[in-house]
Amino acid sequence: MRAFSYHRPDSVDAALRGVAGQSGTTTEAAVKFVAGGTNLLDLMKADVMRPERLVDISRLGLDRIEETADGGLRLGALARNADTAHDERVQARYPMLSKAILAGASAQLRNMATNGGNLLQRTRCYYFYDTGTPCNKREPGTGCGALTGVNRIHAILGASDRCIAVHPSDMCVALAALEAVVRVSGPRGERTIPFADFHRLPGDTPHIDSNLAADELITAIDLPAEGFADHSTYLKVRDRASYAFALVSVAAALEMDGQTVRTARLALGGVAHKPWRDPAAEAELAGRPASLESFRKAARVLLRDARGQSHNAFKIGLAERAIVRALAEAAGVEHP
Amino acid sequence: MIAKPTIPDPLDRPGSQIGKPVSRVDGRLKVTGGAKYAAEFNTPGLAHGYIVSSAIARGRILAVDTAKALALPGVLQVFTHENRPSLPWFDRKWKDDDAPKGSPFRPLYDATIHHALQPIALVVAESFELARYAARLIHVTYEADDHQTDLREASAHAFTPGKDKGGFQPPPKPRGDADRALAEAEVSVDLQFTQAVEHHNPMEMHASTVVYHNDGTLTVHDKTQGPLNTQTYVCNVFDLSKDSVRVISPFVGGAFGSGLRPQHQLFMAALAAITLKRSVRVELTRPQMFSFGHRPETLQRVALGARKDGTLTAVIHEAVQETSQNENYVEVVVNWSGQQYTCDNVRLDYKLARMDTHTPLDQRAPGAATGIPALEIAIDALAAKLGMDPLELRLKNYTEVDPNTGKPFSSKELRTCFRQGAERFGWHKRSHAPRSMREGRQLVGWGMATGVWDAMQGQAVASARLGIDGTLTVGSATADIGPGTYTAMTQIAADILGLPIDQVSFQLGDSNLPMAPLQGGSWTVSSVGSAVKAVCDRLRDKLAGLAAGLNDGPLKGLRADDLVFADGFLIAKADPSWRMSITEVMRANDLLVLEDEARSIPYYKSQMQHALGTHSAIFAEVRVDEDLGTVQVTRVVSAVAAGRIINPKTARSQVMGAVVWGIGMALEEESMTDQSLGRFMNHDFGEYHIPVNADVHDIDVIFVEEQDDIVNPLGAKGVGEIGIVGVPAAIANAIYHATGKRLCDLPITLDRILEA
Numbered sequence A: 001m002r003a004f005s006y007h008r009p010d011s012v013d014a015a016l017r018g019v020a021g022q023s024g025t026t027t028e029a030a031v032k033f034v035a036g037g038t039n040l041l042d043l044m045k046a047d048v049m050r051p052e053r054l055v056d057i058s059r060l061g062l063d064r065i066e067e068t069a070d071g072g073l074r075l076g077a078l079a080r081n082a083d084t085a086h087d088e089r090v091q092a093r094y095p096m097l098s099k100a101i102l103a104g105a106s107a108q109l110r111n112m113a114t115n116g117g118n119l120l121q122r123t124r125c126y127y128f129y130d131t132g133t134p135c136n137k138r139e140p141g142t143g144c145g146a147l148t149g150v151n152r153i154h155a156i157l158g159a160s161d162r163c164i165a166v167h168p169s170d171m172c173v174a175l176a177a178l179e180a181v182v183r184v185s186g187p188r189g190e191r192t193i194p195f196a197d198f199h200r201l202p203g204d205t206p207h208i209d210s211n212l213a214a215d216e217l218i219t220a221i222d223l224p225a226e227g228f229a230d231h232s233t234y235l236k237v238r239d240r241a242s243y244a245f246a247l248v249s250v251a252a253a254l255e256m257d258g259q260t261v262r263t264a265r266l267a268l269g270g271v272a273h274k275p276w277r278d279p280a281a282e283a284e285l286a287g288r289p290a291s292l293e294s295f296r297k298a299a300r301v302l303l304r305d306a307r308g309q310s311h312n313a314f315k316i317g318l319a320e321r322a323i324v325r326a327l328a329e330a331a332g333v334e335h336p
Numbered sequence B: 001m002i003a004k005p006t007i008p009d010p011l012d013r014p015g016s017q018i019g020k021p022v023s024r025v026d027g028r029l030k031v032t033g034g035a036k037y038a039a040e041f042n043t044p045g046l047a048h049g050y051i052v053s054s055a056i057a058r059g060r061i062l063a064v065d066t067a068k069a070l071a072l073p074g075v076l077q078v079f080t081h082e083n084r085p086s087l088p089w090f091d092r093k094w095k096d097d098d099a100p101k102g103s104p105f106r107p108l109y110d111a112t113i114h115h116a117l118q119p120i121a122l123v124v125a126e127s128f129e130l131a132r133y134a135a136r137l138i139h140v141t142y143e144a145d146d147h148q149t150d151l152r153e154a155s156a157h158a159f160t161p162g163k164d165k166g167g168f169q170p171p172p173k174p175r176g177d178a179d180r181a182l183a184e185a186e187v188s189v190d191l192q193f194t195q196a197v198e199h200h201n202p203m204e205m206h207a208s209t210v211v212y213h214n215d216g217t218l219t220v221h222d223k224t225q226g227p228l229n230t231q232t233y234v235c236n237v238f239d240l241s242k243d244s245v246r247v248i249s250p251f252v253g254g255a256f257g258s259g260l261r262p263q264h265q266l267f268m269a270a271l272a273a274i275t276l277k278r279s280v281r282v283e284l285t286r287p288q289m290f291s292f293g294h295r296p297e298t299l300q301r302v303a304l305g306a307r308k309d310g311t312l313t314a315v316i317h318e319a320v321q322e323t324s325q326n327e328n329y330v331e332v333v334v335n336w337s338g339q340q341y342t343c344d345n346v347r348l349d350y351k352l353a354r355m356d357t358h359t360p361l362d363q364r365a366p367g368a369a370t371g372i373p374a375l376e377i378a379i380d381a382l383a384a385k386l387g388m389d390p391l392e393l394r395l396k397n398y399t400e401v402d403p404n405t406g407k408p409f410s411s412k413e414l415r416t417c418f419r420q421g422a423e424r425f426g427w428h429k430r431s432h433a434p435r436s437m438r439e440g441r442q443l444v445g446w447g448m449a450t451g452v453w454d455a456m457q458g459q460a461v462a463s464a465r466l467g468i469d470g471t472l473t474v475g476s477a478t479a480d481i482g483p484g485t486y487t488a489m490t491q492i493a494a495d496i497l498g499l500p501i502d503q504v505s506f507q508l509g510d511s512n513l514p515m516a517p518l519q520g521g522s523w524t525v526s527s528v529g530s531a532v533k534a535v536c537d538r539l540r541d542k543l544a545g546l547a548a549g550l551n552d553g554p555l556k557g558l559r560a561d562d563l564v565f566a567d568g569f570l571i572a573k574a575d576p577s578w579r580m581s582i583t584e585v586m587r588a589n590d591l592l593v594l595e596d597e598a599r600s601i602p603y604y605k606s607q608m609q610h611a612l613g614t615h616s617a618i619f620a621e622v623r624v625d626e627d628l629g630t631v632q633v634t635r636v637v638s639a640v641a642a643g644r645i646i647n648p649k650t651a652r653s654q655v656m657g658a659v660v661w662g663i664g665m666a667l668e669e670e671s672m673t674d675q676s677l678g679r680f681m682n683h684d685f686g687e688y689h690i691p692v693n694a695d696v697h698d699i700d701v702i703f704v705e706e707q708d709d710i711v712n713p714l715g716a717k718g719v720g721e722i723g724i725v726g727v728p729a730a731i732a733n734a735i736y737h738a739t740g741k742r743l744c745d746l747p748i749t750l751d752r753i754l755e756a
């Protein structure tokens, strides 16, 4: 671990002063916020991230979960993943989100992990973690080890020839389906970022994960009023029953009209550099009967551009089955 | 002193400590943090080492730039091949008790890189964090050569090893003509198997704390399965006398074989301590735990032929395993296939292929854990083809003698394992056809397999010291890597001298104690336990003699056989009112302590005339998700025949833990190699998957009655490894029964199920 300085402000303004003057995105910043520390500290110990200064944001009072004026919920950036998942309002109105959070990590980690940190956790690609190997995300220009190496857990959608890493979060998949909004404070005041615009695809700049600026702080995540409580689920497929990242995960949320789907939200995890949504697939479901056949059709639309690497082509078929299964569960359709 | 073996006698009397589910005598120390592990011994002025690992898999180091690291205040030294002190040249100086034929790996010896993650430098600093930071400032330039880490390619140059390691037997000569019998068989199966690399990954990472004393002597706290092995290695490599190196390793946080050989952190810590004349600790990181020995990758073929009634007519088992360029690591993989079933035509073949990896290393049930699943999956496939119940097929070809040697088993209660295991599991309710036990989207399947492991015994010495207050201390330089050695030895000693458990203590993990072999191969109870029994038998005889010689005592003239030892008393069998306490006997003889030492020697003669083994029957239930390919092992029954069970509680833990590992072997564990880098990539617990609680459901362990007077004076065979053997096959067979898919590549991850 490199030497770094540490600072623990007690107001948002003071925290922002701590990162003021940095340009670029948060991923590249030399001064970083530390929340639960469950991701950042591991990466520092592995010498993957080398911040010069840490600004501890655990005392900013951003750990509340509150009602919003439009009938939604505001999740404080510093509220713990465990407290969020077990919050009665979240459980009753956004059960898919609660389920997604609880499908991630372990009880101990969820007790430390915060909502803001969860959004900015970094990929679990082996090459990203192993400083003895090439990785464009860790060291731009060194190449992508996974492309020619072990890539069983890697992306099938939206990848580039520079990077095939996936975003590892479960929570974010549900937030994408819910169309949450990320609230941010910075030197230019407050702004909101629609969830779909928060994370990025790798393209030519895989070293940048998100569109958050280096001098900005996430203060909260707003959930819209519609929580799809009656017809939604989160399905996570992984290599063991707990404590493993998703090979494929599905957040499925429906508004039903009897046996007909009125609107659908479908987000995939474990398959791309960001939670994956596709309007065409969701449009395919809208107005159609809730049947296995139409679910399969939608899945195929969503996966139409999916491309496997040497070890992960199985994810394409797996994702299709997982989507059908999740939609069937959300719709309450019997799976024979 | 050599003690004659005695007949297993005093063990079964009422009040016996042997066979009782005694809780671990060291349990309190472990749960309160009082038990100290190798990296927990602190000493003033302790310096910390951090190892730099190679980025390439094969080639040479051209330059190591240590300037930046050395410039940091608090960095004491950076050791590399360029500045290391003189080291021995002869291979024999580097050999340890578990070394196979060849030239052992020598850390920091020269510029050559033999395998990825090879340790190439050691930074020593005032703190661990500083050493780790400094290690990152070291810049290494390499010249890379092509490497070979692909076993399929390497196997083109496979060769047949000799008797290249202690305990290894090359396969027996073929009997009959197996290839012809296979070709002519009425029913046959012919399957190919792969077993992935597994790393031992005990919870405690490898660590050594070497305490440097002013007179130049060392106290070494090492993670080891044999303190004497550590001592010999340090003495040989650094040219020190035995009395200047003492190894003290009272606790080991699991090892599973990884502590059978001295690992490079020991070398590094000793090197730094001796050179810097300071105490030094070196602890590996979790990724570095993937930088040394491992269960070797294995390719296998098993072909079986049978008559329509199930009589086996042909058994062919071929295996190719990886080894390193410098040593011939061998394990018994195929021999078991000639031993399990009666068959006239058997051909077994075992080869090695060299790769640019670290030498593999014994891992829980080495060889059997790999070879038996292949055989037992093939047996299941044959049963399916014959339309026969797999248990019936096994019984049809059951053998009471070892067909490889013609020798009878000293004992083999496998039939009882089959019967009791099947009963407990409800095997008779199984529907024969695959895919016939569905529950919604879950396909339910039941499978079974047989397990086998050797029952071995080595020579060992134990010492004992009995105080006039009736407290007994027994010791031997063995280890306790978790099976409960402290507890079992305490029970044996307490039993023989008729003392309450809390008056007896057992010492281990200290090179000053009498000789014990490495703790491995499930032979500690057998070897060290027999020595403990021998020395306690001697004390018992002495006490009896002392009591008999007391002219006015109640036990005058009686012999040890005429007495019962219980509750601290010597009691006449003829009349229990004739009794003396140990304290009375010693006081009357003016003795404060009674001391002795004894060596136990196997019953070589009778053991040579028999096949010695533990056996098990495993029954497993799985639920396979038809859409997603995920597998839950919902039930396992493991029925084990392992002779006398010294402690059913710790023995049950051993078997349960091994079944859990068997689940991992079947479904999850795999060190994945990037072939272009020649490097294991998933080297942490986030991505190297072992079972978590949610993967483990009902595990039911049965120990069947088994009498054995030949394996050792205790009649106890040891249960450290038998629990894992065969479990992957039972699970794979259950998956076949659930899905109709025959999966022969371990681990059976969900993609393999979906794509089969």
Ligand SMILES: Cc1cc2nc3c(=O)[nH]c(=O)nc-3n(C[C@H](O)[C@H](O)[C@H](O)COP(=O)(O)OP(=O)(O)OC[C@H]3O[C@@H](n4cnc5c(N)ncnc54)[C@H](O)[C@@H]3O)c2cc1C
Pocket (backbone or CB within 6 Å): A026, A032, A033, A034, A035, A036, A037, A038, A039, A040, A041, A042, A057, A077, A078, A081, A103, A104, A105, A106, A109, A112, A113, A114, A115, A116, A117, A118, A119, A120, A121, A168, A169, A170, A171, A216, A217, A218, A219, A243, A244, A245, A246, B686
């Ligand atoms: C072994 C293991 C298994 C795991 N398994 C899973 C899993 O299955 N599914 C899953 O979803 N997750 C999993 N996780 C990841 C876990 O969810 C994340 O580590 C956690 O959510 C990160 O939150 P934190 O508060 O600890 O973040 P930190 O580590 O403190 O920070 C992470 C990043 O976010 C930035 N940051 C934090 N808060 C803010 C803010 N308010 N504004 C701006 N920047 C901020 C930090 O600067 C840092 O770059 C696992 C983690 C581990 C260690």
